[in-house]
Amino acid sequence: MTRPTVPSLLVEKLAAGELPPDKAEEVRARLAEAGELDRLTDLQRDNEQMLAHLTPTMVRRQVERRVEEARTVRRRRTTRWVGILAAAGLVGAFALPRLLPSPSDSPTQAIDEGNRIKGLQPELRAWLQTDDGPVILTDGATVHEGDLLQLSYVAAGRPHGAILSRDGRGVVTLHTATDTTTLTPSGEQLLPFSYQLDDAPDHETFFFVTSDRPLDVAHLVRQLERGADTLSRPDGSALTTYTLRLRKEAE
Amino acid sequence: MAIDIEAWYRAHGPMVLRRCRQLLKDEQLAQDAMHEVFVRLVRVGDRLDDRAPTGLLYRMATQQCLNVLRTKRRHPEDKVDELLMNIAGHGRMGEDLGARSVLAKLFSRTQESSEVMAVLHYVDGLTLQEVADEVGMSVSGVRKRLRQLRSTLHDMEAA
Structure with missing residues (x-):
């Protein structure tokens, strides 16, 4: 890089008419002395070529896209911090169900399956392990390949249930036991294993099915493999299903 | 707006x-x-x-x-370009310095505007007065800032 006789900033400001008159005169004199007055006309020609090659519309679109991407990242970080705060209240989240009425006097006992439950409802929670600690993921949260998730559930008095997931390739995974559908009916219960997301695209959707009676797990898996979003018993009666859909995003 | x-x-x-x-x-x-x-x-x-x-x-x-x-990283083309790379933090100020320039540490300790001021003065060739006009400081303020850079660099080289 050879240093120009007259600094380029001064020439740019002269061309833009942003120098005070005395300074403009001085810079023009320096250019003349160095035999570089044609730098001003070169700038003008260069400007026209650049604007023709990289048009204002093209640049605006690119800038708007980058600004929007940056906002998306900030939103994601905000969501993460909200989650971290929630995680900071993790004790409360775990303690709350233990303070609730026991299954015997829970209002959920008398609710028919498939109906909306008033008061405490069965709930599936997904926690993301991060360097900052566990972060709870809300429905629609963004996750990535390799993310390590820990699932937990609140049965809200339901004695039976199963947790399954279906990824963007339609692959169904059973996260609870294959030989029993018995749940711990009260408190927030962590599953014994965490779950690492693979490279399946688009989404990872979790289904938490609860019931007053044992469930046919194989039947549930078959329904999800066929693409069903609501689940039912073999006799067609509806099952209460809590769905948590996480959006999968490539790194 | x-x-x-x-x-x-x-x-x-x-x-x-x-x-x-x-x-x-x-x-x-x-x-x-x-x-x-x-x-x-x-x-x-x-x-x-x-x-x-x-x-x-x-x-x-x-x-x-x-x-x-x-x-x-890129190879500097000449002395001025080498100076720029040093300011950016990837050049070598001398044979005694490590692969990562001392200036990288230097500028990480100082205000960003000092970095730009150094480029305007040492690389672009603006006078101290012109740099001062550009950044809205006094000439003595610019000189002091650049002196601090050199001093910090000297201390780091001596360490």
Whole structure:
């Protein structure tokens, strides 16, 4: 890089008419002395070529896209911090169900399956392990390949249930036991294993099915493999299903 | 105030791109840096003083290029370019220095504007008065800032 006789900033400001008159005169004199007055006309020609090659519309679109991407990242970080705060209240989240009425006097006992439950409802929670600690993921949260998730559930008095997931390739995974559908009916219960997301695209959707009676797990898996979003018993009666859909995003 | 990106680019984009090309010497990197300057401009929004924006955008482009040069190594073309790489934090000030320039540590300790001031003075050749006019400081303030840089560099070299 050879240093120009007259600094380029001064020439740019002269061309833009942003120098005070005395300074403009001085810079023009320096250019003349160095035999570089044609730098001003070169700038003008260069400007026209650049604007023709990289048009204002093209640049605006690119800038708007980058600004929007940056906002998306900030939103994601905000969501993460909200989650971290929630995680900071993790004790409360775990303690709350233990303070609730026991299954015997829970209002959920008398609710028919498939109906909306008033008061405490069965709930599936997904926690993301991060360097900052566990972060709870809300429905629609963004996750990535390799993310390590820990699932937990609140049965809200339901004695039976199963947790399954279906990824963007339609692959169904059973996260609870294959030989029993018995749940711990009260408190927030962590599953014994965490779950690492693979490279399946688009989404990872979790289904938490609860019931007053044992469930046919194989039947549930078959329904999800066929693409069903609501689940039912073999006799067609509806099952209460809590769905948590996480959006999968490539790194 | 929402920035009219197209109008700003039409008026100043070529100058920004020219500056980025001058410092980065890579068309793709230069265009990328130019776009980032306008992204920063959008973020500045209503805090922008648009009375004489050439100097502001020139300094923003310089800062953006220094940020890029910190992460993108390239061989300096000549002494001035070597100086620029040193300021950006990737050059070598002397044989005694490690692969990562002392200046990288130096500038990480000082204000960003000092970094740009160093480029304006040492690389672009602006006088101390011209740098002072550009950044809105006194000549003695600029001289003091550059002296602090040299002093810190000396201390680090001696360490």
